[in-house]
Amino acid sequence: MSATSGFGLSGVSFDYGTTPALVDLDLCLPPGKFYGIVGPNGCGKTTFLDMLTGSKSPDRGSVTFMDRPVAEYRRRDLARLVALVPQDFGIDFAYTVQEVVLMGRHPYIGRFASPGAEDWRQVDAAMAAIGISHFKDRFVNELSGGEKQRVVVARALAQQTQFLLFDEATSSLDVQYTMQIFNVARNLVRGEGRTVIAVIHNLNLAAAYCDEIIFMQAGKVVACGPSDSVLESSMIKKVFGVESRVEVDDFSKTKQISFRYWS
Amino acid sequence: MRHSGYQIWLLTLSLAAATLGAIVYATGMGHIAVPASEIIRVIAARVTSNPALLAGIDPVFPFVVFDVRLPRILTSTLVGGGLAMSGVIYQGILLNPLADPYTLGVSSGAAFGAALALLANLTMMGHFSVPLFAFGGAALTLLVVLYLSSFNGQISANTLILSGVIVGAILAAGISFLKYLADEQVAVIIFWLMGSFASRTWLDVTVVAMAVVFGLGLSFFYARDLNILSLGSRSADTLGVESGRVRWILLLGASLVTAVCVSVSGIIGFIGLIVPHLMRFLVGPDNRKLLPVSILAGALLLLVADTVTRAVLPVEVPIGVLTALIGGPFFCVIFRKRQRRVA
Incomplete structure (x- = not known):
């Protein structure tokens, strides 16, 4: 590439x-x-x-x-x-978590074909990576917002x-x-x-x-x-209109931003 | 409550066998009772053109079985399957378990189109004039309802039903106006609108069968796409489904099937709502499994309902009235359950 x-x-x-x-x-x-x-x-x-x-x-x-x-x-x-993990995930139908993650394999499965061994392997790997394998048989319309979001991420991973x-x-x-x-x-x-x-x-x-x-x-x-050069308090002020301080944090070893919440 | 793959196969086969059995059993029921063995002989004689098979059978049986009862029974069976299929498609695409041809106003649109064709006596396309006008009415109604309920490309579930009710009310007024214009023909139209399978012919059977087979092919071809569409069009797009195109093809296909059903039987409500709902409970939402069982269960349900009004009740209650009486309360229950969940 x-x-x-x-x-x-x-x-x-x-x-x-x-x-x-x-x-x-x-x-x-x-x-x-x-x-x-x-x-x-x-x-x-x-x-x-x-x-x-x-x-x-x-x-x-x-x-x-x-x-x-x-x-x-x-x-x-x-x-x-290209795979997308969308912001919202509303589904009214009782698909299981595994069925939804398997939908990530849709682009690879023929119209009238069944999922193959590779498809199931990718589905299992995606669920394991996100740590949702233990509730793969639950219905997605009964999950919490956070659980649903993890299912959608796993679906996008399965898309490979x-x-x-x-x-x-x-x-x-x-x-x-x-x-x-x-x-x-x-x-x-x-x-x-x-x-x-x-x-x-x-x-x-x-x-x-x-x-x-x-x-x-x-x-x-x-x-x-690059994050190091554009992530500055002046830029945050310009875009979000809030006061902040940007510095490299000792503990996380990354740039971190502190905000002045009130004056 | 959801069944495994093997149980779903068994359920599908059982429904198919029950529907076939019910067709034979219902054909025997009525003022003149015909034994099942003689029904099969009459059908076999017609299909194989072998009059020898009719030896020893009451000479009135072939007429009763083949010309009076079977067209009505097969029409009701096909219409039941067609309406249930449309219900599955509408519910899958509009992401709304309350959507069906009746609650969306599509049935009323088809009835208005069909009534218009009947009253204006439009026969330029022969027997297809009424179904085609019904399809025009159904498709236009669907467009208006979708336009009313969508905002920024999003369709709100409850607004959709509300729009269906509003448009349905306007169309009901339109149909009333047509009845007013109809003068002495009014009784025929009123009875037709209430939904009835009386005096159906083999031509009706053929027209509905063509529409149902077309809808069947279309819905099976796109069944997996329909599953993906239940994630919403944005997700479906990125999973390789041409969501805009597939959605329109299926919506128009379902409207065509509804229109043809309405044009031969009048408005029969709630079959498309109850059946997919119950079947989804048994086999889950996967449309590849849901479509066959819903079609068979819809066919069986409407056949049984029509047979009850024809041969069991002392007076023939219009089938549309019967399904609305059963389906209306069912709709209320689903609606209430849904509201509780949203709250």
């Missing part, structure tokens, strides 16, 4: 009716890194991910993946390369894609499970050279795990670069 064969966005704009969600976005995301997308609510982060998965097409500009326009991919082919997109995938999880999932993601990047692009609200989490951080505001990228 060449350095340019990840995602490339050129002049991408997208509007919801008359409300612009993305404005003239230019960005290049080479593979093999852990990217964090941060920015205030409603700044276009989710729409940005939808551009990458092809769920939405840009009104203007182009999105390419591996040097080919995303729109030219068959959905099934793209689903073998080079690129993994997380849309606030750990918003319902406690610190233990959040770290578990981010560690799994980090190991995929470090150990297997895969790419993770994660929308993250927790800036300390972004600082700890991401190689590069993309700051978004009002549908635009305001900064993009």
Whole structure:
């Protein structure tokens, strides 16, 4: 995979009716890194991910993946390369946890075929990695929000894609499970050279795990670069409008941000 | 309560056998009782064109069995299967266990279209005029209901049913207006709207069978995609399903099946709601297992209900009234359970 064969966005704009969600976005995301997308609510982060998965097409500009326009991919082919862990997971039907994780193998199973040994192996491995094997026979519509979120992460892992997109995938999880999932993601990047692009609200989490951080505001990228250089209190003030102090923490050995909560 | 793979096979086969048995048994029931063995001989004689098989049989039996009862029985069986199939599809795509052709207003739309064709005496496409107009009405109603209940591409479950009720009410007024215009034809229309399988012909059987077979092929082809769609369209897109295209194909397919069913039988409510719901409880939500058992159970249920009104009750109650009387309270129970869970 060449350095340019990840995602490339050129002049991408997208509007919801008359409300612009993305404005003239230019960005290049080479593979093999852990990217964090941060920015205030409603700044276009989710729409940005939808551009990458092809769920939405840009009104203007182009999105390419591996040097080919995303729109030219068959959905099934793209689903073998890019997986998404969505923010919300509402399901009214009583599928078991294992059945939902198996849905991650959909792009690999023929229309009238049954799952093969490799499919079951990937499903078991994904459930073990996220630590949900012990409740694989429970119904997903009876799980807590956090448990559901872990099931969805396992489903995306079972998809065995080079690129993994997380849309606030750990918003319902406690610190233990959040770290578990981010560690799994980090190991995929470090150990297997895969790419993770994660929308993250927790800036300390972004600082700890991401190689590069993309700051978004009002549908635009305001900064993009290695965490060490872009994660500064001036940038946090500019994007979120809050006072903070950024310093390398002795205990975690990463940059960490402290906020002034009241004055 | 969910059964294993082997038990689901057994359930499917048992339902198929029960439906076939019920067809033969129901054919024998009525003012003139016909023994099962003679029913089979009459059918065999017709199918093989061998009049020798009719030797010793009451000469009125072939007429009663083949020309009067079987068309009605097969139509009700096919309509039951078709409505249950539409229910599974609507519920799967709209992610809503309360959706069915009746609660979405699609049946009313089909009835309005069909009534319009009947009153205007539109016969330019022969026997297909009424089903085609019914499909037009059903598809338009579905579009309006989806438009009313969607906001920013999201469809809210309860708003969907509310929109179905509103549009259904408007269409009911429209149908009343058509009845007002119908003058002396009004009795026929009223009885037809209440839902009835009386005086069905082999042509009706053929038309419904064509629609049901078409729907069957379509729904089995997309059954696995339908499973993935239950995760929501955003997830389905990234799992390799062309969610927009598949959703429209299946919605229009289900509406076509509903429309054809309504055009031959009038409005028969709640079969598409009760049957998939009960069967999902037994076999789980996987549409590859749910579709066959729902279709068979829908067929069996409507056949039994129609036979009860035809041959058991002292007066023939319109089948649509009977299913609404049973299905209405069932809907209330599901609705209440769902509200409690959301709260």
